[in-house]
Amino acid sequence: MEKEILKVIEQKEREVASLCSELIKRKSENPPGDVSEAAFFVRDLLKEWGLDVKTVEPERGRVNVVAILKGHGEKKLLFNGHLDVVPAGDPKNWKYDPYEGRISGGIVYGRGACDMKGAIASMLTTLSVILEKDVKLGGDLIFHFVCDEETGGQFGTGYLAREGYVSADGCIIGEGSGNSVLGYTLVVAERGVIWAKIKAKGRAAHGSVPMLGDNAILKLMRVIDVIRTLPDMELRIDPEIERLAESSMEYLGPFMRAYKIDPEDFKRNMLRMSVNVGVVRGGTKVNVVPEYAEAEIDVRVPPSVSLEEAINLLRDRIEGTGVPGVELELMATSEPSYQDVSHPFVNFVRRCVEEVTGRSVPLIMMPWSTDARYIRNLGIPTVMLGPLNESPHMANEYVPIRDLVMCAKMYALIALRFLGHEA
Ligand SMILES: [Zn+2]
Known part of the structure; x- marks a missing residue:
């Protein structure tokens, strides 16, 4: 039958x-x-x-x-x-x-x-x-x-x-x-997801005397510069997941090479937290020091790292910058x-x-x-x-x-x- x-x-x-x-x-x-x-x-x-x-x-x-x-x-x-x-x-x-x-x-x-x-x-x-x-x-x-x-x-x-x-x-x-x-x-x-907003607050001033204000865009840039190094960090990955990533590359490797992507890069990306800065907004006018700026980021989290751990890592990184008036707001997450x-x-x-x-x-x-x-x-x-x-x-x-x-x-x-x- x-x-x-x-x-x-x-x-x-x-x-x-x-x-x-x-x-x-x-x-x-x-x-x-x-x-x-x-x-x-x-x-x-x-x-x-x-x-x-x-x-x-x-x-x-x-x-x-x-x-x-x-x-x-x-x-x-x-x-x-x-x-x-x-x-x-x-x-x-x-x-x-x-x-x-x-x-x-x-x-x-x-x-x-x-x-x-x-x-x-x-x-x-x-x-x-x-x-x-x-x-x-x-x-x-x-x-x-x-x-x-x-x-x-x-x-x-x-x-x-x-x-x-x-x-x-x-x-x-x-x-x-x-x-x-x-x-x-x-x-x-499959990996988990953190979609979050980084919000930076500053103080407006006349564009001709920027030192009287506190530029929110520049603050945001400093934070983004640190966040985008998250993928450099090696995470503690379950050996089973490592093995899966390895066998994934046996399968996906030829495909990657055909598209001129280094399979090792792809594998590393899967086993670490990847970061995409997808949206940036801020400022009102060219001659005004911006009092507010925000960025939306897409962070992916490999299995073996919990969502909670990943969010804490993200917060620690932001705090570690020492830039005042910056906060993280979660938009959507999945384990x-x-x-x-x-x-x-x-x-x-x-x-x-x-x-x-x-x-x-x-x-x-x-x-x-x-x-x-x-x-x-x-x-x-x-x-x-x-x-x-x-x-x-x-x-x-x-x-x-x-x-x-x-x-x-x-x-x-x-x-x-x-x-x-x-x-
Ligand atoms: Zn689908």
């Missing part, structure tokens, strides 16, 4: 590509974060297919679709995918309109193709074949298609987790983890997250992926963060498995159809084997 299902999925190229394209057409940029068009499309489809479906909308337009295909046993497997996409930016930078959903030469183009409407299309295709073949699963197959991932997830997966919608024995998130060229990985670790790789679920998924792809599947970490932490925090083993290339968040985002088919096959084998089934 497993073999037959995978064979049928191989013939679903057109179906999976068209699902991906239809999802792309339903624009769901975040910000602003309204995903209702895409969410209602999925909801209606799942209803038509006879699933038990509901929508959870903590704020207008921020819609989550929760669907269950009931099985006859106790086991539960959760597939999670986010419906929101980052803004497309200037359409002039795109070869095709970002929301046309163009399918051409075996590739689907458009915002969200790879991150991650493609994976959602694969999940839906897996489901449609299970239904078409009338497979009776030995447990519940659950789908959460969520909003808000790109802005932190508190209205999406975070909300579902908090409000008791998330219960499963294992979870697959369709975030990018590989492709047919490089092979597939399982992503099991680093790590899936214990000795959990049987990790190895189970890994073996399924190896069987489908015929290649070895390394466990790796990524420098960014996803919704996984919300689900792991409930004690549910969670890994990331989905199509990945260099295009997410860039112009001309794309996904090859063969990757969509490959992911659908992997999802199918995982579902059939994890839950058990009869024809």
Whole structure:
């Protein structure tokens, strides 16, 4: 039965590509974060297919679709995918309109193709074949298609987790983890995030006599100059995380070199706190000493360092500058997250992926963060498995159809084997 299902999925190229394209057409940029068009499309489809479906909308337009295909046993497997996409930016930078959903030469183009409407299309295709073949699963197959991932997830997966919608024995998130060229990985670790504002207060004065004032911009500059050296600091990293970073580079190394990035730099960046100064504001007029200036910074925190430790480090650095009138205000944070790789679920998924792809599947970490932490925090083993290339968040985002088919096959084998089934 497993073999037959995978064979049928191989013939679903057109179906999976068209699902991906239809999802792309339903624009769901975040910000602003309204995903209702895409969410209602999925909801209606799942209803038509006879699933038990509901929508959870903590704020207008921020819609989550929760669907269950009931099985006859106790086991539960959760597939999670986010419906929101980052803004497309200037359409002039795109070869095709970002929301046309163009399918051409075996590739689907458009915002969200790879991150991650493609994976959602694969999940839906897996489901449609299970239904078409009338497979009776030995447990519940659950789908959460969520909003808000790109802005932190508190209205999406975070909300579902908090409000008791998330219960499963294992979870697959369709975030990018590989492709047919490089092979597939399982992503099991990701960094935490601190978004913060550094606020500097000074005193205004006439621009011709700056010594009568206290220049807030210059104060801010002194602090930024110290903060940006945070990545130089070596942190105490769990050996397991070191090993993951190492195996990540075995996989990502060739990719990095192709883009002229030193793999060692990339690895170092993953195991330390990285800092991006993203926004700077300050001053009112050229001939006035600025009384206020602020900067927004994006600091990433590797697993093995807690968020609290990282925030303390940041505060210490700022205090250490001795610049008076400067304070740190947290805007948003998330803990680093790590899936214990000795959990049987990790190895189970890994073996399924190896069987489908015929290649070895390394466990790796990524420098960014996803919704996984919300689900792991409930004690549910969670890994990331989905199509990945260099295009997410860039112009001309794309996904090859063969990757969509490959992911659908992997999802199918995982579902059939994890839950058990009869024809
Ligand atoms: Zn994503």
